[in-house]
Amino acid sequence: MTGPVLVTGATGNVGGAVARSLRAAGVALRVAGTDVRELRERFPGVPAAHLDFGDARTFDAALDGVAALFLLRPPQIARVGPTLNALVDRAARHDVRHVVFASVTGAERNPVVPHHRVERHLRASGLPSTVLRPGFFxxxxxxxxxxxxxxxxxxxxxxxxxxxAFVDTRDVGDVAAAVLADPAAHRGAAYTLTGxxxxxxxxxxxxxxxxxxxxxxxxxxxxxxxxxxxxxxxxxxxxxxxxxxxxxxxxxxxxxQVDPALSLLLxxxxxxxxxxxxxxxxxxxxxxxxxxxxxxx
Ligand SMILES: NC(=O)c1ccc[n+]([C@@H]2O[C@H](COP(=O)([O-])OP(=O)(O)OC[C@H]3O[C@@H](n4cnc5c(N)ncnc54)[C@H](OP(=O)(O)O)[C@@H]3O)[C@@H](O)[C@H]2O)c1
Structure with missing residues (x-):
């Protein structure tokens, strides 16, 4: 892939783990969130972008030149249409070539959780994508x-x-990095991740x-x-x-339920x-x- 991976939620549990795993694997990345100072403190030397899901005006600069997107739903965001799904639409216009979405176990059969609507939107967008569905952290x-x-x-x-079957978010980060190292091999896949x-x-x-x-x-x-x-x-x-x-x-x-996907992937x-x-x-x-x-x- 040419161009960095844009990592949303990078100051949090999962996004932080993804950023660290990508960095350890030598993959170019750009960390994103609402607090750029915090991002720079946590990831010295890594390019940081101001991205606020609640403000679509921040999307273009964050996505500029990006090859792939790691998408995380912050727990505070329930309305995914104007936020995460809008970012997915914008990513398609920026020619982002792969999206990895951190969903939640069972989201595919539970229309109540916001992740369900993001998964559906991502599929409909036609963007190559992979869904990770972790269990309890x-x-x-x-x-x-x-x-x-x-x-x-x-x-x-x-x-x-x-x-x-507690899963460690560091392992979720490692799985995301493995997927992003070879996105074509995981295109359209959804993995349930447990410990x-x-x-x-x-x-x-x-x-x-x-x-x-x-x-x-x-x-x-x-x-x-x-x-x-x-x-x-x-x-x-x-x-x-x-x-x-x-x-x-x-x-x-x-x-x-213990799922073998994580150990098979890693x-x-x-x-x-x-x-x-x-x-x-x-x-x-x-x-x-x-x-x-x-x-x-
Ligand atoms: N806890 C569990 O056991 C569990 C299990 C499976 C799935 N999940 C799912 O995992 C996700 C939570 O992951 P997490 O634990 O990593 O969350 P987290 O630690 O609370 O991190 C949330 C991240 O989102 C960012 N954020 C918040 N508001 C934002 C906004 N308006 N625009 C852009 N970024 C924003 C925060 O950074 P800034 O505020 O600095 O921008 C932070 O980096 C949820 O979708 C949850 O449903 C949780």
Missing amino acids: AQNLADAYRRDIREDHRIYLPAGSGRV PQALDFAEVAALLTETLGRPIRYQAATVGGYLRHLRRRRVPATQAVVQTVLHTGLRRGQAE GRPGRTLRDYVTEHVDRWRWTDGPPPQKVEG
């Missing part, structure tokens, strides 16, 4: 669940005893207990209890509902949750202020 432990683990010594979710094993949250808590050297327990939340918990944490209402619905789905085994097993926790142990250590109080109930 290992990184949620240091993101959405971090405060509960660090301050309350617990994982508190309405997931019952559902099991989750190598499914764990329930009691097992995740035991893993954290062992690695952190202090007890972390899993407390199964009710739907109402979890919603109230998220609102107390000042999670915006819509996001709280989505997060609750997603985790309630885990009770029915929605994310327990030629190695995916990273385990143990790998992730061991390598990021500082994320749950309490380092400042008085030690956190244990909460009951």
Whole structure:
């Protein structure tokens, strides 16, 4: 490919991993997002473009001379028509030759999730593309669940005893880089990406207990209890509902299936949750202020 890969969401979990994997593979890239200063800090020496999905005037400069696009839907964006799909249309006019879209497991059969509409639009656009459908991220432990683990010594979710085949976003980045290294081989393909094993949250808590050297327990939340918990944490209402619905789905085994695609694409097993926790142990250590109080109930 001549021309760089434009990586959207590059300051986030997945886009950041994609950018690092492309850089490690020696692929030319341009990182994109709303905060160019942050992009330059994170990726010194990598060209950075201001791209705001909410402002189509930023699209042309970001896409100029680009050979391929890595497309990520920021969690805050539900209306994909004037944002992500508009960028896809603009990419077609810029002669972008391949799009890799980071979707979500099951999006092909779930019209409620915004990713479904992006997948459909991408197919209709005629642009050569590949869809990656990852399952639950290992990184949620240091993101959405971090405060509960660090301050309350617990994982508190309405997931019952559902099991989750956590995928590490670093592996999603490696898959995106592998696809972009040989886009023709993956044209029109969609891959479900999971980790190598499914764990329930009691097992995740035991893993954290062992690695952190202090007890972390899993407390199964009710739907109402979890919603109230998220609102107390000042999670915006819509996001709280989505997060609750997603985790309630885990009770029915929605994310327990291990898919071989990731290891076949990478030629190695995916990273385990143990790998992730061991390598990021500082994320749950309490380092400042008085030690956190244990909460009951
Ligand atoms: N969490 C999971 O377990 C899971 C599993 C499967 C799929 N997913 C999907 O993965 C995606 C989330 O990925 P993530 O965790 O990497 O997200 P993230 O860490 O929250 O990153 C979001 C990125 O989007 C950028 N962004 C936000 N608003 C923007 C705008 N208006 N224009 C351009 N860029 C904007 C942010 O950068 P700036 O604000 O600096 O621009 C940031 O780089 C979602 O689509 C989610 O549904 C999540």
